[in-house]
Structure formats: structure tokens, C-alpha cells
Amino acid sequence: MADFFHQNLSYFLSGISVGGQYALIAIGYTMVYGILRLINFAHGDVFMCAGLMMVYFSSSLPFAISIPAVLLLTLLLGFVIERVAYKPLRSAPRMSVMISAIGVSYLLQNAALYFTGGLAKVYPEIPFLSRSVQIWGATTRVVTLVTPVLTVVLVVLLTLLIKHTKIGMAMRAVSRDFETSQLMGIKINRVISMTFMLGSILAAVASLLYFTNYASVTPTSGAMPGLKAFVAAVFGGIGSIPGAVIGAFIIGICENIIKGGASIFGIPGSGWTTFSDAFTFAFLIIVLIVRPTGLFGEKSVDKV
Amino acid sequence: MDREKRNHYIRLFSAIAAVYIIITILEFTLRPTSIVFTVLRKGAIYSLVAVSMNLLNGFTGLFSLGQAGFMLLGAYTYAIFTMPVSVKQSERVYRYYECIVPFDTGVFIGLIAAGLVAAFFAFLIGLPVLRLKSDYLAIATLGFAEIIRAIFQWDVLGPLTNGANLLREFKDLSRITIPFTDIPFPPTLFVFIVVGICVLLIVLLINSSYGRAFKAIRDDETAAEAMGINLFRHKELSFVISSFFAGVSGALLAMFQYTVQAQQFRTVLTYEILLIVVIGGIGSISGSCIASFLYIALSEWWLRGLDMGTFLGIEAPDLFRSGFRRLVFSVIIMVIVLFFSRGIMGDKELSYERFKSGVRRLMPGRRSR
Numbered sequence: 040m041a042d043f044f045h046q047n048l049s050y051f052l053s054g055i056s057v058g059g060q061y062a063l064i065a066i067g068y069t070m071v072y073g074i075l076r077l078i079n080f081a082h083g084d085v086f087m088c089a090g091l092m093m094v095y096f097s098s099s100l101p102f103a104i105s106i107p108a109v110l111l112l113t114l115l116l117g118f119v120i121e122r123v124a125y126k127p128l129r130s131a132p133r134m135s136v137m138i139s140a141i142g143v144s145y146l147l148q149n150a151a152l153y154f155t156g157g158l159a160k161v162y163p164e165i166p167f168l169s170r171s172v173q174i175w176g177a178t179t180r181v182v183t184l185v186t187p188v189l190t191v192v193l194v195v196l197l198t199l200l201i202k203h204t205k206i207g208m209a210m211r212a213v214s215r216d217f218e219t220s221q222l223m224g225i226k227i228n229r230v231i232s233m234t235f236m237l238g239s240i241l242a243a244v245a246s247l248l249y250f251t252n253y254a255s256v257t258p259t260s261g262a263m264p265g266l267k268a269f270v271a272a273v274f275g276g277i278g279s280i281p282g283a284v285i286g287a288f289i290i291g292i293c294e295n296i297i298k299g300g301a302s303i304f305g306i307p308g309s310g311w312t313t314f315s316d317a318f319t320f321a322f323l324i325i326v327l328i329v330r331p332t333g334l335f336g337e338k339s340v341d342k343v
Numbered sequence: 344m345d346r347e348k349r350n351h352y353i354r355l356f357s358a359i360a361a362v363y364i365i366i367t368i369l370e371f372t373l374r375p376t377s378i379v380f381t382v383l384r385k386g387a388i389y390s391l392v393a394v395s396m397n398l399l400n401g402f403t404g405l406f407s408l409g410q411a412g413f414m415l416l417g418a419y420t421y422a423i424f425t426m427p428v429s430v431k432q433s434e435r436v437y438r439y440y441e442c443i444v445p446f447d448t449g450v451f452i453g454l455i456a457a458g459l460v461a462a463f464f465a466f467l468i469g470l471p472v473l474r475l476k477s478d479y480l481a482i483a484t485l486g487f488a489e490i491i492r493a494i495f496q497w498d499v500l501g502p503l504t505n506g507a508n509l510l511r512e513f514k515d516l517s518r519i520t521i522p523f524t525d526i527p528f529p530p531t532l533f534v535f536i537v538v539g540i541c542v543l544l545i546v547l548l549i550n551s552s553y554g555r556a557f558k559a560i561r562d563d564e565t566a567a568e569a570m571g572i573n574l575f576r577h578k579e580l581s582f583v584i585s586s587f588f589a590g591v592s593g594a595l596l597a598m599f600q601y602t603v604q605a606q607q608f609r610t611v612l613t614y615e616i617l618l619i620v621v622i623g624g625i626g627s628i629s630g631s632c633i634a635s636f637l638y639i640a641l642s643e644w645w646l647r648g649l650d651m652g653t654f655l656g657i658e659a660p661d662l663f664r665s666g667f668r669r670l671v672f673s674v675i676i677m678v679i680v681l682f683f684s685r686g687i688m689g690d691k692e693l694s695y696e697r698f699k700s701g702v703r704r705l706m707p708g709r710r711s712r
């Protein structure tokens with residue numbers, strides 16, 4: 040057993056690391072859904088934009104400036120998207136808002152395509168994170184070890200924010216009942232903007248960690264992680280932050296175990312990587328059928 | 344039948360006949376490589392898939408994002424069915440695999456099979472998925488399309504799908520003939536005939552009692568159920584029929600571009616079609632058709648200059664470089680989604696009366712007389 044772990048350690052390690060990165064993205068989805076009941080299809084593309092910004096900034100600025108700049112600009116991007124594309128549709132049917140989100144996603148991808156010229160951009164090596172380390176015979180990067188720790192720290196901070204600050208209380212109120220909280224004098228728009236900004240900054244942190252591992256950014260590289268993070272959010276019970284984090288770790292680990300299928304299950308073949316993507320969605324469909332509210336989701340009853 | 348209604352039908356049929364006559368004339372006068380044909384063919388194919396998506400999203404109120412997956416199923420089925428056995432056994436297409444399909448069929452059977460395979464998968468996937476509510480349904484169907492794409496690229500299925508490599512040399516638009524002869528069929532006319540029949544069938548369905556049930560479900564599910572409409576059966580029916588036509592349009596797309604590869608049926612394709620439906624107006628068949636021709640004409644023809652360095656006589660190679668067209672395009676789409684969310688037609692259909700009143704509104708001088 041120990042031997043088996045030893046041999047396939049690299050898969051488990053990258054599973055935990057990818058899981059942490061998905062978790063940071065998934066929080067953005069789950070918080071927005073909790074408040075607006077909207078699948079923010081553009082969230083994965085915000086994540087991709089953060090990656091691209093880092094590529095452009097780091098070519099001329101030192102990391103000490105470029106990293107905070109990326110975090111700040113991504114936060115701003117999230118804010119602007121909400122104000123321009125979602126706020127005008129607040130009283131429109133839910134489908135219109137979702138279509139607007141798809142439109143934003145399409146816009147961001149096409150903008151990225153234009154500015155990069157369709158080429159994959161090489162992600163800069165962040166000196167501390169990109170260093171290789173040896174753990175129990177497996178070679179990996181520091182980022183793999185930093186990710187889960189950082190994820191847990193950020194989630195704890197976020198939970199504290201939501202539990203113990205005034206804006207956090209407002210968020211909880213709005214996600215419980217949109218209209219009533221408005222009547223109680225909560226400034227809805229401020230709460231919603233705050234949610235988008237928090238989600239975006241976490242996505243920016245995730246992009247720092249994720250692209251350090253993958254080394255290149257393309258206009259579509261946000262789509263897959265975005266969708267997987269969304270699946271994680273659904274699995275955990277959409278609207279619940281601990282649910283999203285646990286769901287993301289489970290999906291990240293399962294996905295990497297399947298990627299390593301050739302050595303873990305002893306079945307050779309080159310289709311395992313393709314299958315790890317399909318697995319996530321098959322998993323989603325099964326979760327939705329067996330337990331549509333996810334692990335920690337609240338039951339909702341339709342009233343006439 | 345009263346006079347008003349008869350006039351309406353006469354106008355409708357003469358308009359449709361005029362379209363087909365114009366296509367035929369164009370086919371014999373223009374160069375076959377003209378951009379007009381690309382726009383017409385692709386526009387027609389996109390109209391079909393947009394109308395099929397509208398049947399789900401606009402008429403039944405099911406927000407499904409699986410269109411690309413069903414198109415992929417249709418395209419592959421058609422390609423595998425109609426590729427001649429001699430090609431299948433040679434090294435030309437199946438280079439790394441032994442093809443296991445020992446037969447080939449004609450165009451007609453290929454198209455029907457494409458629709459049926461897509462419909463069959465829709466039936467299977469619909470059983471669990473259609474019980475989900477709006478946005479969960481969207482994400483589940485999106486996920487299904489991704490699974491299909493992954494499975495078709497899987498190397499174990501190589502003997503059937505040729506793995507991640509492309510399929511070609513099947514009966515594409517340049518290889519179709521008039522039945523029982525060797526005379527080549529005018530390709531654009533062929534696309535228009537197939538699309539015309541399919542759209543007509545969808546229109547008939549929408550105007551039938553099933554169509555009314557679909558609309559009732561869209562407007563209020565609980566009320567529709569209380570009126571005795573079997574929710575699940577009607578949703579499943581709408582889903583299967585929509586997928587059937589998505590499959591047919593996938594097959595036509597394969598014919599149009601001469602090759603098929605799973606790689607191209609990404610989520611972006613579904614998004615494009617959804618945006619076409621929105622531009623045309625959710626719940627309007629003629630709107631979807633107009634929007635898809637407009638969309639294709641803009642992206643393939645009129646806005647070409649934005650990618651090539653010169654647009655409207657302005658030369659700015661630094662600004663108008665590759666990709667700018669799509670950027671401009673997505674901005675236009677965002678403007679439509681935000682400010683004209685009813686689209687071109689809203690949920691109304693194009694008709695002579697509407698056309699006449701629209702013209703009258705544009706020329707206020709005549710009315711004030």
C-alpha cells in the first residue's frame with residue numbers, strides 16, 4: 040500500500056494542488072450563485088484574463104509590483120463586468136442574465152484572442168513558486184505544496200469575513216432573501232459588487248498558482264478550469280463555501296487519479312487524459328440526478 | 344378558409360418559391376467559388392440549428408446548451424455512413440485504425456441516420472437530465488456535449504471515429520448527384536431544400552397541439568401540469584425533436600466543410616448559436632433564420648476587412664489585424680443582449696402585414712396625407 044502511494048505520489052500531489060486551485064475559482068461561482076442565482080459563465084474567463092495580465096505585466100515590471108497589480112486589476116474587471124453586464128438586467132428574467140454572462144464570456148475570449156494574436160503566451164516563472172522540490176522521491180514544484188495551504192488560509196479568512204463583518208452579514212442576508220434584505224435597508228448593489236470583487240480576486244490568486252504549473256496561457260484556457268470549478272460548486276451544494284472547497288478537492292484528486300490511469304489501474308492507453316475531462320461532467324450529471332442540491336446545499340421548494 | 348387567410352398563404356408560398364428560384368438562378372450564373380454561396384449555405388445550416396435550439400429555448404422554455412454535442416453526433420454519423428467502403432478500407436482516411444463499418448449508404452439515409460442517432464442520444468440523456476430545473480439543465484447539457492466530444496476523440500473508438508483525426512472523402516456537397524443520374528446536384532439548392540423541409544416540419548409542430556402544449560410549459564410549468572399536460576413527456580419530445588434537427592444540421596455542416604473533426608464542436612459553437620437565437624428574438628422562427636444569415640454574412644463577408652487591414656477604405660493594419668472582427672462582433676452582441684434584448688423579431692413572426700406597417704412607419708409622409 041505504502042509502495043503504491045510512493046509510486047503514484049506525483050498524481051496525488053498534483054490532484055491536491057489542482058483541487059486547491061479549483062476551490063479558489065469555485066468560491067467565485069458559488070458566492071455569485073448564492074446571491075444572484077446566476078451561473079457566471081464569464082468567471083473562468085476572468086481567471087484567464089488574470090493569467091494574461093500577469094504575462095504582460097511581468098515582462099516589464101518586477102514581481103513585487105506586477106502581482107499586486109494583477110490582483111487589483113482582476114478585482115476591477117470583476118466589478119466592471121457586474122456593473123456593465125449584469126446590473127442593467129437585475130429585473131429581467133433569469134435567462135437573460137445568463138445569456139448576458141455567456142456574451143461576456145464570448146467577449147473576453149475574443150478580446151484575448153485579438154490581443155494575443157491566438158498564440159499561447161508563456162507564463163513567467165515566479166521565482167519562489169516555480170522552484171523544484173523533492174518529496175519522498177517525487178519531484179514537484181513549490182507551488183504544489185503552497186496551493187493547498189494558501190487555499191485553506193484564504194477560505195478561513197473569507198469565512199471569518201462572512202461570519203463576523205457587517206458586509207459579510209449583509210451577504211448572508213441577501214443570499215437568504217433578496218427582496219426582504221432590500222426592504223431592511225441593505226444596499227444590494229454594494230453587496231453584489233463586493234461579492235464579484237471577492238470572487239475575482241480569488242480567481243486571480245488561483246490563476247497565479249494554476250498557470251505556474253501549466254506554463255502557458257491561451258484565450259480558451261479559462262474555459263475548462265472554469266467549468267470544472269463550477270461542477271465542484273454544484274457538487275458541494277451551490278451557495279455553500281465549504282461545500283465548494285471540498286467538492287473542488289475531490290474533483291481535482293479524482294481527475295488526476297484518472298489521468299494517471301495507466302499506472303494506477305494498470306490499464307495502458309493514451310485516452311486517460313481525455314477521459315479525466317469527461318469524468319468531471321459525467322460526475323456532474325450523476326450528482327445532479329442523485330442529489331441535485333449537492334453535499335451541503337439547502338433544499339428549495341417551488342411555490343406557486 | 345376566409346380571404347384574409349388565403350391571401351396570407353398565397354403570399355407565403357410565393358415568397359418561398361421566389362427564394363428557391365433566386366437560389367437556382369444564382370447557382371447557374373455566379374462563380375461556384377463565390378462568397379455568396381458560402382454565406383447562403385452556412386447561413387442556411389445555422390438557421391436550421393438555430394431554429395431547433397429555438398424550439399427548445401424559445402417555445403418549450405428549456406434552457407439547453409447541448410446543441411454542439413448533437414451536431415457532432417450528426418456530423419460523425421453522416422460521415423461514417425456515407426464514406427464509400429473503398430475509402431474506409433484504404434489508408435487515406437483511417438490511417439492508424441482498421442475501420443469496422445462494412446457498409447456505406449446514400450446521402451438521404453445518411454442525413455436521416457444523423458438525425459436519428461442524435462435523437463436517440465437525446466432520448467437517453469433526456470431521461471435523467473430533463474427533470475432538472477433551468478440553469479442546472481443548462482450546465483448538465485453543456486457537460487453532456489463535452490463528454491461526447493471527449494469520447495469521440497478517445498483512441499479506443501478509433502476504428503469507428505478515427506480517433507482525434509479528421510474524417511473526409513464522404514459524400515460532401517461536391518459529391519452529391521440528382522437521384523438515379525450522375526448529374527451533380529446544385530449544392531446550395533440542396534442545402535436550402537433540406538433546411539427548408541426541416542424548418543417547415545418544425546413550424547408545423549409548433550402550430551400543432553403539441554406546440555401549444557410546449558408553449559404552455561414555457562409560460563408556466565405548474566399551470567400546464569394542472570391543465571393535464573404530461574410535463575416530462577412533452578419536454579422529452581421537444582428535446583428529442585430538437586436534437587434530431589441539430590443532428591441533421593451537423594450532417595449538413597459536415598457536407599459543407601468537407602471534413603469532420605470532434606475538436607471543432609466546442610462549447611463556443613453552442614454559444615454562437617444561442618447568441619444567434621437571441622439576436623433573432625427568442626421564440627421567433629423567422630427571427631432565427633434572419634439572424635443566422637445576418638450573422639454569417641457579417642462574420643464571413645461584410646466584416647472580413649476588419650481582419651485584413653482595410654475596412655470601409657480605412658487602412659490600419661495595426662488595429663485591423665486578425666481577431667479584430669470577432670472582437671467587434673462580440674461587442675455588438677453584448678449591446679444587443681443588454682439594450683435590445685427582444686432581438687430583431689421579439690417573439691413575433693415575419694409577415695406581410697408586419698412588413699407593410701414597418702415600411703409605413705419608416706415613411707411617415709404617406710400616412711399623414
